[in-house]
Amino acid sequence: MNADPYQVLGVARDASQDQIRAAYRKLAKKLHPDLNPGNKDAEERFKEVSGAYDLLGDAEKRARFDRGEIDAAGAERPRETYYRDFADSAGAAHEGARRYESAEGFADFADTDDILAELYGKVRGRGAKIRMRGPDLPFHLHVDFLDAVNGATRRLSLPDGSTLDVTIPPGIRDGQVLRLKGKGRPGLGGGPSGDALIEIEIVPHPVFTRQGDDIRLDLPISLAEAVLGGRVEVPTPTGPVTMTIPKGSNSGTVLRIRGKGVAKRDGTRGDEYVTLRIMLPGKPDPALESFVAGWEAGRSFNPREREKA
Amino acid sequence: MLEYEEFCFRARLESGTLEAWIAAGWLIPAKTEPGRAFSEADLARVQLIQDLTRDLGVNDEGIAVILDLIDQIHGLRRSLKSLSAALGSLPPEARATIQRQLGAARQ
Structure with missing residues (x-):
């Protein structure tokens, strides 16, 4: 546990803070337990790496360590639980993580295979208890001065390639937000879709x-x-x-x-x-x-x- | 279960941030009689999001992708677990057949 933090991160003793941070990020991306739900070793290595980074990532602590004022263990911050411990457990602890679990990773198997269809039903069945409204989708729309005064219809292209016809009511004000019900992101578990929120910016007119x-x-x-x-x-x-x-x-x-x-x-x-x-x-x-x-x-x-x- | 204020406090999260995360679908509080409630799992999820943003330099767009994939992995893992439990309860003969089939599929 108390290995030399420079060796743990694989950096030279005279590495810059930026180099240390880059080295930590590179290792952490590989080793974070939640990015490795099935790998027990990852947690031990991650602890070691984050302990080393706790020490060396902070220039002041690092200087104290270099001077021998604190040892490699002095900086360790033990962390006991990760999200995967809830997501991957059985029984009561799993309860809170259930709502996030998604069967989309094998939804397509369910069409063809009876056994997997059964499993899919189970996972989706759990999810279906959570009905959640989809998130709202924000947009920004430039409207010509006269269109804002007289009213108009404008066509918005959505990120998914579809289009949305927006009716701009006459007399709309700059900064006003139009809410199009149900045109946001889809809901979860059969929940209703979110709304599209369209913020209006009126382009000034040369005369009026x-x-x-x-x-x-x-x-x-x-x-x-x-x-x-x-x-x-x-x-x-x-x-x-x-x-x-x-x-x-x-x-x-x-x-x-x-x-x-x-x-x-x-x-x-x-x-x-x-x-x-x-x-x-x-x-x-x-x-x-x-x-x-x-x-x-x-x-x-x-x-x-x-x-x- | 944790109530809203207690959750913010223990997660060291400002309520504005929490609301944004809920709106983005990163956190899904349980709906209870007095209001929204959170679990220890939600707390661990907050910590994961903080690890990703603070330590790993992931931006908001990346968080959404990562959480979605992690949620899918846990769904897959659960299915895989129940599948192997079901396979484990089969008679030895049937298991041997499946093992042969898997070996052949891998070739």
């Missing part, structure tokens, strides 16, 4: 933004439309509509278009709020310049009056 059930957008208008008023075409989530801009509208004026916002559950819709932005022509215009230069009322108006106070 959303505020609850309302849609907001900035609408560029010309100086002429602002001063004289006029009818302009405005995009809405359900297509363009014509809107009247009142005479003398300003940058920042907000106009409401009723019922052109986000679809609500009761069938009505929120509103669209249009913020006007006056745009001057791209190129300097001599006529406009000379007009503004001679325009007394315009020059005496101070739009920053409020900031001064």
Whole structure:
């Protein structure tokens, strides 16, 4: 039991901590008793190996061991039971492990062979007492802004190759999770399937933004439309509509278009709020310049009056 | 049987982790009158999962695969045991025949 831990792990005395860990993992993967349910020697070897790793895996303990302050036995942590002791026993101790036991390893034999069919029935019979709902299956779905506002149907490809048609209800919010009953992983022992949980991520729109059930957008208008008023075409989530801009509208004026916002559950819709932005022509215009230069009322108006106070 | 809190304590498991493991199907608590209950076998299973994640560097995906295979192995072992017990109770003549058949199958 108290063999030299360096020899047990098969590493040099000057091995790095990483090398020691790698050596331990390599051995532990071979020797862990639960990975070797039928091998009694594995447990003894595993104890030895984990004892050695307890000592050398911890740089501080290892240094103390190297200095001779503790011996190889000082670090041993005896462990008495492994999962296999329950899974592989008979009687009461086995009770708790029964529910995990699976006959899937020879389910296909059962179709052809009477004796094995009998055995299969026994193992499965036990399992059948445990009815367990299948786990939920999480998904992440990107939804276009307008699909989220108006509702849509999207097709999801599942890892197993099948597809799932997801109905996106109108007005869905970013981060909302859709639950599709029974579309998750299958249950155990005849239990119901889990649900598919689809988290919705709404892709932003270049023009529209959303505020609850309302849609907001900035609408560029010309100086002429602002001063004289006029009818302009405005995009809405359900297509363009014509809107009247009142005479003398300003940058920042907000106009409401009723019922052109986000679809609500009761069938009505929120509103669209249009913020006007006056745009001057791209190129300097001599006529406009000379007009503004001679325009007394315009020059005496101070739009920053409020900031001064 | 162990109740939820006692189980978390003895397994040194946070309840969030335990819930995640239950949701993943790694642990299946028994349903009892006061609530969910766990056995000593569940405790050993927790220790196995911890060995795999902490010491052996297995990730969550790997755990699911390993547990599934281990559960299958135990199902197979149990069947093999009852099969050999059944064979052991046969008359010597029948056993000899089976042994010959097995030997021939292995060729």
